[in-house]
Structure formats: structure tokens, C-alpha cells
Amino acid sequence: MPAHIVQLVARKGDQVLACYALEPGEYIIGRDPACPIVVPAEEISRRHARIIVTRDALEIEDTGSRYGTFIDGQQIVGRRRFSAEQRLEIGRTLIELTRPVTPPTAPAGTGEHSTASPAPNTSDRYEQGQSIKKGGMGEVLFAHDRHIQRAVALKVLLPEVAASPDNSRRFVQEALVLGQLEHPNIVPIYDLGTDPHGRTFYAMKYVRGTTLKEVLDGLKKGDTRLVARYPLAQLLIIFQKICDAVAYAHSRRTIHRDLKPANIMIGEYGEVLVMDWGLAKILSAPDTETTRPPHTDDAASAADLDATRHGTVMGTPNFMAPEQAEGRTGEMDERTDLYALGAILYTTLTLRPPIVGTSEEDLMTRLKAGQIPSPTVYNDPKKAAELAGAREPVVLLHCPGRKVPEALAAVAMHALARRPADRYQTVAELQRDLAAWQTGRATTAEQAGPIKLLQLAFRRHAATAIATALVLLLAIAFVTHVVVREKKLGTTLATLRRTAPVYFENARDLVAAKRLDDALEKINFATALQSDNAEFLHLKGDILQSLLNLSAARTAYEQAVRFGPQHPLLAENLALCDRLLGEIPAGQAHLPLHSMETLRVAIFKQGRAAEAEVLATRIATGQSQGLLAVQGALTRAGVKGTVIKDPRGLLRLDVSQTLLQNATPFRNLPITALNLTQTKIADLAPLATLPLQELQLTQTPATDLRPLRHLPLNALSLANTSVRDLRPLAEMPLVHLHLGGTPVTDLTPLRGLPLRTLHLNRTPIRSLAPLVGLPLRELRLDGCEQLTDLSHLAGCAQLEVLILPAKPRNIDFLRRLPLLKRIGYQYEIDPEKIPTAEAFWKNPSGAKK
Incomplete structure (x- = not known):
């Protein structure tokens, strides 16, 4: 079969x-x-x-x-x-x-009943494929299990490692340990054997997904997709599953000893699996391991410090407990894993390991001394950058309010205590504290006082607490009016002001629940009680911005700047409000859909996922209405066209090769991409009202580009038109521009544009001087008969693909362009058909043929 x-x-x-x-x-x-x-x-x-x-x-x-x-x-x-x-x-x-290669089957027509072939032995059961990962002891391969027709992963012991009996024993022990640990969050093992090359291997579940380390690295880089998919609440769910696996292993008297984000696999459908049990130890088994002090190397890289080591002090320096780092194997127990869990939680909160060093020796010194800064230190992006030695501040986009919650910081630090006796003693204790935070209760690690306990109770029972607070406020107001005089009035107001943080926290919770109108009401209470609190005003600005009340949002941001230290996002949001206010068309009160999308993308990048989702719903409603409007416009214009939503929900309209002469029916519609190729459109004025990002005017009678000068175009085709003047393009964010077959002679307006693709084929240009310094990747100059001097291309260091004119002078300097991969005289849609730079330079003149 x-x-x-x-x-x-x-x-x-x-x-x-x-x-x-x-x-x-x-x-x-x-x-x-x-x-x-x-x-x-x-x-x-x-x-x-x-x-x-x-x-x-x-x-x-x-x-x-x-x-x-x-x-x-x-x-x-x-x-x-x-x-x-x-x-x-x-x-x-x-x-x-x-x-995979199909196993042989019995030939047909033998006159006997067909029977299954005998089961192959272990070595030929698995069809081995590509390498997935290579580590210190083994290599993980993709494979196909011929017996039951499924994908598996094979971990194969490397030959150079197998030469050591200790390593071979440890590899087999890893398989045997996994065979005893049957838990949904521990990678299941299927088989142990020897492959056709004589290498020891074991087969395990093949999981499509990513590691927790890759997720955290992406969050640190500000990957918006990961920020949306993995907010802190979701990461804590993943962490709880890791804890479940470790707790189960501990119940079987087994410790992992190499827990770290790189050993946690997250599947496509939410599976969480603890991997790589190569250093696992069964506590009831006799200790046969030998360790020696770690070799230190002042030039050790970050990758070295994050890699599992064998043969010295075993483990990963950034995540190992002090007793493990010092080689005190007799003192290692479940609490050693609890330290590693604390390190994973710390890294999840701060996107950095708890201990870093300039070298392995420095790191080990800090580890043994327990020199770990509290995660809350990273709540100040500038201080965090200084501490980490980074040039740019890292914003904790995945954390609520872009700050590490103090209670979770306390939990991580408790687990990371230097002395095992000072840590959580069981995984269950750690999980109880995490569950307490997740349900709005105080953790034991933070040692919450009465005020903190009151705030948490308020957040858990918001409706009852708000009603009680309102009654209390009314009572205080009545007593103030009737009984209390000047001195008592001041005391009462001070008491009221102390309740402001409660309203602030409640507003943040409502934002997370996407109830922005209710959140605005609560933050208004907070700012009324403490009108000079920059953090309160910052949140108020965010809420108003998401509700599209940009003028009021701008005012709140300005006040936040006035009353407190400038958060890096305050200036960004002030500028964003100014920009969007300028995009509201004259005579209209509402923000255009494309401007809403700009805002949605911006706040999404800031980690405000809930607000971005609210805005996305509003945009989707507008786009659905816009789709109907565009279809109606096609009917009024009397032409057939294609209108589709792209994956972002933006509208693309194609009316190419029609008799369309007037674009007026499409005025003010939410069209972001428009193809007018081979139409009769000459007047571009109606397009000025569109939020166009892509426009194709190929083979149209258009000549005047001035109506387009304020559009946010990043792709424009003017091929085979009579356009001569490019000055209206001077301020555009153009990335792709096609000018082939136009009478353009002056490229000066293109100076400073972010162009990556530029087609100038069959144009009468004489000078490429304006292109110096542009980030061009692809440049087409075939058919430029009046262009002979290409020396200015020496200033286009990012050029990858170049099509030359027929008679260029002195092109040897092009050899020095570091990224130039393809060069020739004839353009090809498929870049692979353009000669490689190596082939071209072997016979430059022959490449013309």
C-alpha cells in the first residue's frame, strides 16, 4: 500500500x-x-x-x-x-x-491470496527525511513510520558523541525516562532502536510548531503577530502546562535539570510539550555522574551561554540553579527544577534571562552569588536598556500596560531564591500563586498588605464594589455638605483621591475586555480625583484614541507629558493624532477607513491588542459597506470590474482593459488598490479622494500627476504613458515605481524616496545621479539608449538585480557592489533566468546575446 x-x-x-x-x-x-x-x-x-x-x-x-x-x-x-x-x-x-519510499508489496497474479509482508525490523521501519534540529548530543530528523503511516521525529545519537559510554548511556536513559512519563505535556516516545547506519535513535511525536524561546525572541523584537497571539495571559497558560508536566515528572521521582524556553515546544493547536530529557535524573537511582568545574572562556557568545553543556557542570548556565552550577549533585532535587521554572517565568515576563554576563566566567559568578535584578526593573524601558547594554529600549508589549505585574515578579523571585530552602518547595505551591494572580487574588510571594487586598477584591467584584463606592461617595458628599467644614473636607478629599488607583485598574481591566466606553467612564473618575497623574492621563489618551476622539486624546497625551516623565510612546501617539487629524477630509467629521487602518496597525504594534481588535471590528463594518458602495459605483460607471477584499480586508478594484473614461463614480470610496491599465482615464482628480496604496496607470492617456501628490502610494505603474513631470511624487512613500516607455528625463524628484524597485526601460534619461543612496534592490535600464554613464550606481550598495542599457561605459566598478546577484542586458519576469553576476563577469559582452 x-x-x-x-x-x-x-x-x-x-x-x-x-x-x-x-x-x-x-x-x-x-x-x-x-x-x-x-x-x-x-x-x-x-x-x-x-x-x-x-x-x-x-x-x-x-x-x-x-x-x-x-x-x-x-x-x-x-x-x-x-x-x-x-x-x-x-x-x-x-x-x-x-x-517516502514505499515498502515492497507482494506481486499480483500469483494465484495465491495476497498477504502482508512481514513487519520490517526497527532499522527499516522509518523512512528518514530532513534534519529538523541539531544539538550537543543528537540530531532530530523528520521521518515517516512505515508501520502505521504517520510522521514522527527521530532523535539520533551523533557518532562523535556515541564514542563516550557515558553519553550513550545518558541517551538511552533519556529514552527510558520518557517511556515512563506518560503525560499530555511531555513529548511521547514510540520506539528505541538502531538505524541502518548503526546509530542509536528513539522515535517520538512529531510536533509542528515553535519553541517558547522563538516566541519570546519575537516578542522582544516587537513582532506584532506574536504580540497579538501571545499576550502575557496566554503565556501564563503555557507556563502552567509546563508546570503540570514537571509536577508529574516529580511525582515519578524524576527531575529534568535542563528546563529552558528552547526546550518547550508550542504546537500549532495549542499543544505544549516539554522536550529534551537528556539530563533527566531519577532521584531514587544511584548517582553515577561525575562533574568538574565549568571551563570558562571570556569570549563565550550568548549562544554558548544558552546552550546545554555535557561533560562539565551539566545544564544551561542562564537557567541552572546555583547548586547545579557548583556541581553539588547530591543537593539537586525537585527544587532545582523549581529554580529553572522561576527562570522561565522571569524570561517570560522580561524577555531576558534572569542572569546574563559578559562571559561565561562572569555569568557563573553572578549565578552563584544570586545577583538577579527584580523583573520590575524592566518596567522602565530606558533603565532596562542600560541594564541590558542595549542601544534601544525594549518595550514589554506583551505585558498589561507594558509593565511586569509586581505580584508575578515576586513569584519569579521567590522561585529563584539562591537557597533551595527559600524557594517554593513544590510545583503545586508555585502553581497556586500563579492561579491566585490569574483569578485576581493575592499571591503568597508578594506579601500583600490590606490596601492591596482591598484593590484585588474590588477588581474581582467590580459591579458590587462600584455600587458600594458610589453609595460611599454620595454619603461622603452629603456629610461633607452638612457637617464637615474646611479641615474635614480636606481629609475627605484626600481619602477620595486614594481611591483613584482602583478606578485606574478597573479601567485597564475594561480595556482588556474591549469595553472601551465603560473604561472611559472609569478613567474619567480616576483623572478627576488625581488630575496630575501622568499614568492615568496616558491611559485616558489611549482609550480616547481608540474611540477615534483624536482631539481629546491629544489633549490627554499633552497633559501626561506635562505631569510626568515622558514614556517613549507618548510622543509617538501625539504625532499619530496630529497626522490622523490632518487626514480627515475638509467638511467631514469622521476619520477615513484607511486612516483607521493606520491607527489600528499603530496601536497593535504598541501591544494594545484589545483596542486594535475593537477598531478592526469597526473597520470591517465600514469595509463591508464600502464593498457594496464600490459595486454600486461600477454599475453607475457602466463598466465591468473585479472588486475583492485582500487578506487585510482592504478593497482592490480592477477595471483594466475597459472603456472607463471618468473615475468620478469612485470618489471617496475605501479603495486601496486600483488597476486602470488600458482605460481611457486622463483626469486623475477623482483619485485624490481615495486612500490608494497601489495604482496602475499603464497605457492610459494620463499626463498630470498633481492630483496624486498627497496619496500614500507605495506602488505606482506609469509604463507607456506620456507622463514627463515626476515632481508630484517627491513626498510619496513609493517602494515600487515603473516608468518604462515614458518620456521622463529628470529623476530629481525621486531623491530620498524608499524605492526598492525602479523600471526605467526605454526612457530618454541621461543621468542616474538622483538615485545615489536609494535602497534600490532591482533596477531596469534596458532600452535607455542615451544613458552611457552608470558610475552613480556605485552609491546603490543594496542593488541585487540590474538590467543594463545596450552601450554602457566602464562597468567594472559594478563588481564591487556587495549584494549584486543578477546582472544582464535583457529583462526576465523570472529573476532566475537573468544571468548570475558570476556568469555575467565571465563574458560581459557575450551576455548581450
Whole structure:
């Protein structure tokens, strides 16, 4: 029976971008995280193509990608069948599809009943595939289990490691330990054996996903997709599952001894698995290990410090307990793992390990001395940058209010106590404190006082507390009016002012619950009681901004700046409010949809996911109405066109090759991409009211670009038009510009633009001086008959693809462009058909043929 599973590997050069095991079915492949197959490459569209896998065939269909889909170098249109032996590319990324070798079956027509072949032995049970990960002791391979037709992961002991009997014993022990630990959050093991090359291996569950380390690294870099998917609340759910696994292992008298984010796998569907039990120790077993002091190297890299070490003090320096670092194996017990759990929690909160050093020796000194700063130190981005020696402040976008909660900081520090007796004694104790915080109660680690306990109770029982507070306020007001005079009035007001933080916390909770109107009411109470509190005013500005009351938001931000130290996001939001207020069309009171999208993206990047979601709902409603409006405009214009929503929900309209002469019916519509190729449009004035980001005017009678000068265009095609004057483009955020076949002679207006693609083919230009310093990646100059001096291209250091004019002078300097990969005299849609720089320089004149 044939093996139906297909292995997909996406490569760019020597780099593996993605690896998937595909069963029969249909899969969308693209850059969008929502796709079943995600390939993070810049030239791949969000939803690039559809791959169809059947038991005996492979098919692919391009779904309207920007850079195309190619089989054996030929761009495809529609749905095409292909074989695994053919070369498949999406954009510039190579896609390899392979089927495991099918085990032989009994021949038909022998006159006997067909029977199953004897089960293969362990060595030929698994069809080995690509390498997934390589560590200090072993390599993890993708494999296919022929017995039960499923994908598995094989961990194979490296030959150089197997030479040590201790390492071989430890590898087998890891498999045996895993075999005894059956828990949903511990990677299950299926088999232990020897492969055809004589290497010891064990087979385990193959999990598609990412590691916790990769998630935390992405959050540190401000990856907006990860910020939305992994707020602190979700990370704590993951951490609780890690704790569940460790608690179960402890119940079986087993400690892990190498817990760290890199050893935590997060699956596509929320699975959390604790991996790599190579250093695990069964506490009831005799101690046969030997350790020696760690080798120190002042030039040790960060990667070295985060790697598991064997043969010295075993473990990972950034996450090991002091007793482990000092080689006191007799003192290692469950509390050693609790220290590591505290280190993981610390890293989850601050996006940094608890202990860092300039060298391994420095790190080990700090570790043994217990020199760990509290996570709350990182609540000040500038201080955090100084502490970490970073150039730029790292904002904790995943934390509520972009700050580490003090209670969770206390929990992490309790687990990280230097003395085992001062830590949590069991995982259950740690989990109880986490659960207390998650349900709004005080943790034992923070030692909360009466006021803190009152605030937490208020947040848990907000409705009752608010009603009680209102009654109390009314009573105080009555007593103040009737009985209390000047002195008592001051005392009462001071008492009221102390309740302001309660309203502030309640407002933050309501924002998280996406109840922005209610949140505004509560923050107004807080700012009325403490009108000079910068933190309260900052939150008020955020809420007003999300409710699109930009003028009031700007006022709140200005007051926050006046009364407190400037948070790095205050200036950003002030500028954003000013910019968006300027985008409201004259005579209108509402923000255009494209400006709302700008705001949504900005606040999403700031980690305000709940507010961004509220705004996204509002935008979606407007876009649905806009879609109907665009369809109505097509009817009024009397032309047929295609209008679609892109993956971001933005509207794209294609009326190319129609008799459209007037764009007036489309005024003020939420169209972000418009294709007018080969239409009769000459007057571009109606387009000035559109939020266009992409515009194609190829082969139209348009000549005057002035109506476009304020549009946020990043892609514009003027190919084969009579446009001469590029001055209206001077302030645009253009990234892609096609001017082929135009009478343009002056490129001066392009100075300073963020252009990455520029087509100047068949233009009468004479000088490329304005292009110096531009971030160009692709430049097309074929057919530029009056251009002979290319010396200015020496200032285009990021150039990757260059199409030369027919008679250039002195091009040897181009050899020094560090990134130039493709160079030739003839343009090709498929860049792979353009000669490589190496091939070109072997015969520059011959490349013209």
C-alpha cells in the first residue's frame, strides 16, 4: 500500500524556511500566519498558492500572487499538475516535495491470496527525511513510520558523541525516562532502536510548531503577530502546562535539570510539550555522574551561554540553579527544577534571562552569588536598556500596560531564591500563586498588605464594589455638605483621591475586555480625583484614541507629558493624532477607513491588542459597506470590474482593459488598490479622494500627476504613458515605481524616496545621479539608449538585480557592489533566468546575446 504522506520543505539558498508533513488534502501556502503552510519570505504573498495533495498526484494553483508561481522556470496560470521531480518555486523560494519510499508489496497474479509482508525490523521501519534540529548530543530528523503511516521525529545519537559510554548511556536513559512519563505535556516516545547506519535513535511525536524561546525572541523584537497571539495571559497558560508536566515528572521521582524556553515546544493547536530529557535524573537511582568545574572562556557568545553543556557542570548556565552550577549533585532535587521554572517565568515576563554576563566566567559568578535584578526593573524601558547594554529600549508589549505585574515578579523571585530552602518547595505551591494572580487574588510571594487586598477584591467584584463606592461617595458628599467644614473636607478629599488607583485598574481591566466606553467612564473618575497623574492621563489618551476622539486624546497625551516623565510612546501617539487629524477630509467629521487602518496597525504594534481588535471590528463594518458602495459605483460607471477584499480586508478594484473614461463614480470610496491599465482615464482628480496604496496607470492617456501628490502610494505603474513631470511624487512613500516607455528625463524628484524597485526601460534619461543612496534592490535600464554613464550606481550598495542599457561605459566598478546577484542586458519576469553576476563577469559582452 503506497505511503500517502508528503514532506514539504521550503528553501531559500541554504536556509530552510519551513518544513511540513502533508496528508491528502488542500493547503494554502503563504506568508499569512493563518495559512496552513506558512513560509516567512518577503516575496511570497500572504495567500500565495493552493497545493493539492492526493494519494497519487500533486497539483498547485496560483491564487493571485504578486511574484508568481513557477514549475521548471515557467510561470503558471490556473491549476497545474506536477511531479515531485519538477522544480517548484513560489516567488523566489524553492519548494521541495518528496514522498517516502514505499515498502515492497507482494506481486499480483500469483494465484495465491495476497498477504502482508512481514513487519520490517526497527532499522527499516522509518523512512528518514530532513534534519529538523541539531544539538550537543543528537540530531532530530523528520521521518515517516512505515508501520502505521504517520510522521514522527527521530532523535539520533551523533557518532562523535556515541564514542563516550557515558553519553550513550545518558541517551538511552533519556529514552527510558520518557517511556515512563506518560503525560499530555511531555513529548511521547514510540520506539528505541538502531538505524541502518548503526546509530542509536528513539522515535517520538512529531510536533509542528515553535519553541517558547522563538516566541519570546519575537516578542522582544516587537513582532506584532506574536504580540497579538501571545499576550502575557496566554503565556501564563503555557507556563502552567509546563508546570503540570514537571509536577508529574516529580511525582515519578524524576527531575529534568535542563528546563529552558528552547526546550518547550508550542504546537500549532495549542499543544505544549516539554522536550529534551537528556539530563533527566531519577532521584531514587544511584548517582553515577561525575562533574568538574565549568571551563570558562571570556569570549563565550550568548549562544554558548544558552546552550546545554555535557561533560562539565551539566545544564544551561542562564537557567541552572546555583547548586547545579557548583556541581553539588547530591543537593539537586525537585527544587532545582523549581529554580529553572522561576527562570522561565522571569524570561517570560522580561524577555531576558534572569542572569546574563559578559562571559561565561562572569555569568557563573553572578549565578552563584544570586545577583538577579527584580523583573520590575524592566518596567522602565530606558533603565532596562542600560541594564541590558542595549542601544534601544525594549518595550514589554506583551505585558498589561507594558509593565511586569509586581505580584508575578515576586513569584519569579521567590522561585529563584539562591537557597533551595527559600524557594517554593513544590510545583503545586508555585502553581497556586500563579492561579491566585490569574483569578485576581493575592499571591503568597508578594506579601500583600490590606490596601492591596482591598484593590484585588474590588477588581474581582467590580459591579458590587462600584455600587458600594458610589453609595460611599454620595454619603461622603452629603456629610461633607452638612457637617464637615474646611479641615474635614480636606481629609475627605484626600481619602477620595486614594481611591483613584482602583478606578485606574478597573479601567485597564475594561480595556482588556474591549469595553472601551465603560473604561472611559472609569478613567474619567480616576483623572478627576488625581488630575496630575501622568499614568492615568496616558491611559485616558489611549482609550480616547481608540474611540477615534483624536482631539481629546491629544489633549490627554499633552497633559501626561506635562505631569510626568515622558514614556517613549507618548510622543509617538501625539504625532499619530496630529497626522490622523490632518487626514480627515475638509467638511467631514469622521476619520477615513484607511486612516483607521493606520491607527489600528499603530496601536497593535504598541501591544494594545484589545483596542486594535475593537477598531478592526469597526473597520470591517465600514469595509463591508464600502464593498457594496464600490459595486454600486461600477454599475453607475457602466463598466465591468473585479472588486475583492485582500487578506487585510482592504478593497482592490480592477477595471483594466475597459472603456472607463471618468473615475468620478469612485470618489471617496475605501479603495486601496486600483488597476486602470488600458482605460481611457486622463483626469486623475477623482483619485485624490481615495486612500490608494497601489495604482496602475499603464497605457492610459494620463499626463498630470498633481492630483496624486498627497496619496500614500507605495506602488505606482506609469509604463507607456506620456507622463514627463515626476515632481508630484517627491513626498510619496513609493517602494515600487515603473516608468518604462515614458518620456521622463529628470529623476530629481525621486531623491530620498524608499524605492526598492525602479523600471526605467526605454526612457530618454541621461543621468542616474538622483538615485545615489536609494535602497534600490532591482533596477531596469534596458532600452535607455542615451544613458552611457552608470558610475552613480556605485552609491546603490543594496542593488541585487540590474538590467543594463545596450552601450554602457566602464562597468567594472559594478563588481564591487556587495549584494549584486543578477546582472544582464535583457529583462526576465523570472529573476532566475537573468544571468548570475558570476556568469555575467565571465563574458560581459557575450551576455548581450
